[in-house]
Amino acid sequence: MDRFIIISGCSGGGKSTLLEELSRRGFSVIEEPGRRIVASELAGDGTALPWVDAEAFLLRAIALSLEDLERARALPGLVFFDRGLLDAASGLGEMTGEPVLRRYGDEWRFNPTVFLTPPWPEIYRQDAERQHGLEAAIVEYERLLRDYPALGYEVVELPKISVAERADFVLDRLRRSGLTS
Template identity: 85%
Template sequence: MDRFIIISGCSGGGKSTLLEELARRGFSVIEEPGRRIVAAELAGDGKALPRVDAEAFLHKAIALSLEDLERASTLPGPVFFDRGLLDAASGLAEMTGEPVLQRFAELWRFNEAVFLTPPWPEIYRQDAERQHGLDAAIVEYERLLRDYPALGYEVVELPKAPVAERANFVLRRIEGANLTS
């Protein structure tokens, strides 16, 4: 759907902060599945944490992303996704060699412009949910730089700028696009 817009990129690159700004401006936002799963796993048995069982984590991320897409279908106007289905499918395809990325890319189509946050070492922080280092985040970013264009998406790298400027950049880029389908 043209009105479903992905904000992805390097872990710790400011995606969630950008999505918070877009929500503050009145747009519908879907929170990152991975962070929600990690929080639930830390509160529970922790068996599907990325560092414990990455494959189980990615399967959960795909399932949660599919639920998010169904829920987002009922929301009006543009809907911004903090990562989601194709990020999780990309990770699972890389890990297992399964053709899941292509299958989900055919099932769900998003706005042609996918916004990626570049690696930004000055703001990168590890926390309870993000325990991997910047090197692993950069590897992930490079995989997404490869996979999104291979699926026919235009990668638009976000500037390293204050959050209000980043939000304005995204909104200018989608302005005038048909976001009703």
């Protein structure tokens, strides 16, 4: 699964904006499961929201991520994931103490390089789908910074530069590893 690239990191750090740029450049992008779940739950009367029932939310995120992975197999070339399976498993494992991350981390492998957006207070915004504050986002980021290397991934922190420059940075890094031309 070297062609499956994870873009993760701090909430509000510019992941989705970066992925929009990569999509604009012709790459396949899988949208963040969490945002899709929250939008769906808010549109109905669902309770699988991170601020209502975090465990139900994370279980739904894992299920949706597994569906995304199956769909992604049919996509050509590089596929960029906005968070996904390992982020949800990391959160669920932290909450329950169960070895969820190890189980999914062993079963599903991605490109060995994971790109993380660092905390970026200047661009962080709360909204209807992101109700947690920057402090909670930083705690989540630190957990991911611990968990991805524990699974054997090399973490590359994305610099705080323009969206186009960030996309160039990611693609250059992948080019140097032989994944893009």
